[in-house]
Every structure is written in structure tokens, then in C-alpha cells.
């Protein structure tokens with residue numbers, strides 16, 4: 274697939290995940306492309322809405338499964354427009370772009386996935402890749418949302434909360450706003466569901482830190498607290514991966530729109546990222 278070219282893809286299904294986010298399932302019109310298209314968890318595509326413009330979106334499906342899926346929050350003009358599009362409509366897709374998570378390097382280790390809100394979208398790709406391939410020791414998913422209604426991929430997450438241990442997976446959920454659904458969940462899973470923030474979910478967990486990697490995606494405020502927790506537990510900065518978002522235009526390192534840092538260390542988020550280690554953040558001004 275030529276990554277610079279936009280390829281038409283049909284929207285097969287549109288599913289409401291929450292009042293703000295919809296899940297789009299897409300299939301390229303070119304059958305050969307459907308067979309050839311592959312990516313790493315953490316990579317993104319640029320969606321081209323004919324006559325409207327383009328915007329970057331993380332692939333939230335796993336490369337082990339097809340067709341591709343995108344979880345899109347209604348944020349502004351273009352995402353509002355695509356939310357109004359119906360099944361059968363055609364959009365353009367170019368990519369995949371960015372580095373993604375180094376899944377091969379982490380094989381045989383524990384993965385600690387820490388998601389906040391919409392950050393669950395790229396981490397869902399990691400989660401299913403890890404569970405489908407079975408190449409990782411144990412997978413933890415710590416997921417914080419404002420309310421029960423905001424839990425993305427709720428059916429999947431609740432299924433793994435109940436049955437994850439059979440797949441070497443532990444899911445823990447934190448919510449901020451109380452509701453009958455949360456109280457009910459907390460009664461059933463008092464060791465894994467709590468009212469609070471995502472860092473509260475680390476309580477009571479003892480990781481084999483030497484053999485673990487953390488993968489974080491969420492709102493900017495979350496990074497500081499999660500990183501502090503991980504460093505306190507002596508996880509090396511090079512084993513902490515974060516996926517970062519910036520305003521982007523071209524997605525291929527040409528326009529300079531997403532550049533951060535100084536002449537000492539300069540990064541193109543679209544090409545060098547969007548996945549960075551905490552080491553990168555320490556050496557590049559403005560990265561987080």
C-alpha cells in the first residue's frame with residue numbers, strides 16, 4: 274500500500290460506544306489492499322472525508338483481526354461530519370503512520386496498560402494483539418473513566434473483567450462519578466473496581482518489575498501521576514511507553530506541524546512517535 278495515497282474504504286458498520294464516541298468498521302474497496310494492509314498497535318491513519326478535510330485517528334482494532342476499526346470522538350467540524358455518515362458511505366484512508374508500540378521487543382514480558390478515557394482506543398489494539406498472539410506473560414489493563422457510561426468497548430472490557438484470568442489478563446476499572454451501575458460492579462468485583470482515579474488501581478498489585486513494560490495513553494494530566502507511580506515502583510524510564518497526540522496535518526514528516534523540542538532533541542510526533550518512552554520525554558522539551 275502506498276502510504277502517501279488515500280484509498281477509498283467503505284463504512285461497514287457504525288456503532289455507538291458512548292454518547293460522544295462511535296466505532297467505525299471499514300473495508301477497502303480494493304480487495305487486495307484488505308489482504309495486504311497491516312500495522313502495529315499504536316499506529317494511526319489519516320481519514321479523508323471527501324469535500325471536508327483530513328484528520329488523524331488511531332487504529333483501535335488489532336492487526337490480528339480484520340476489518341480495521343476506528344473509534345472516533347465527536348470533537349469538532351470533521352468528526353461531527355463523520356458521525357453523521359451512514360453505513361455504506363465511502364471515506365479515504367491513508368497510512369498507517371507513526372512508529373507504534375515495539376510489540377516484538379516486549380514479547381515474554383508483562384504488559385501494564387494504563388488507559389484514561391479515549392486513550393483506551395490505541396490500547397485496545399495492544400490488548401487484543403497481546404491476547405490473540407499469547408506472546409506476553411501477563412496483561413494488566415488499568416482503565417479510568419469519568420463515569421460508567423464513558424467506558425469504551427464496555428462489553429469487551431466487562432467480559433475481560435469477569436473472565437480475563439483464563440487469558441492471563443487482569444482488568445481493573447476506576448470511575449469518578451458514582452452511578453447504580455458502578456456500585457453494582459464494585460459489589461461484584463471489589464478488588465478490581467473502585468471509585469477514584471486510575472493510579473488507585475495500582476494498589477495491591479505486585480509486578481515483576483524487571484520483566485514489565487508500561488504502556489500509557491490518556492489525557493495529558495494523567496501522564497504525570499501514572500509515571501510517578503511507575504517510577505516509585507522502580508520501572509525503568511525506557512520501559513515506560515506513552516502515546517502522545519498533537520495537531521497534525523501531513524502525517525509524513527513534511528509540513529512541520531507536529532514538531533516539538535529544540536535543536537538538541539527535536540521530534541516529529543507523526544514519524545518519531547506517536548509512541549515515545551519516558552526517556553524521550555526527559556530529553557525532549559515540550560514532549561509531555
Ligand SMILES: Cc1cc2nc3c(=O)[nH]c(=O)nc-3n(C[C@H](O)[C@H](O)[C@H](O)COP(=O)(O)OP(=O)(O)OC[C@H]3O[C@@H](n4cnc5c(N)ncnc54)[C@H](O)[C@@H]3O)c2cc1C
Pocket residue numbers: 317328329330331332344345346347348349350351352353391394395517518519520521547
Ligand atoms: C496520532 C493521533 C491519533 C488520534 N487518535 C484519535 C482517536 O483514536 N480517536 C479520536 O476520536 N481522536 C483521535 N485523535 C484526535 C483527532 O484527530 C481530533 O479529534 C480531530 O482531528 C478533530 O477534528 P475536528 O475537525 O472534528 O475538530 P476541530 O474543529 O479541528 O477541533 C475541535 C476540538 O478538538 C481539539 N483537537 C483537534 N485535534 C486534536 C488533537 N490532535 N489532539 C487533541 N485535541 C484536538 C481542538 O483543540 C478543539 O478543541 C488523534 C489525533 C492524533 C494526532
Ligand code: FES
Pocket residue numbers: 520521522523524525526527528529530531532541542543544
Ligand atoms: S504532521 Fe506534518 S510533519 Fe508531522
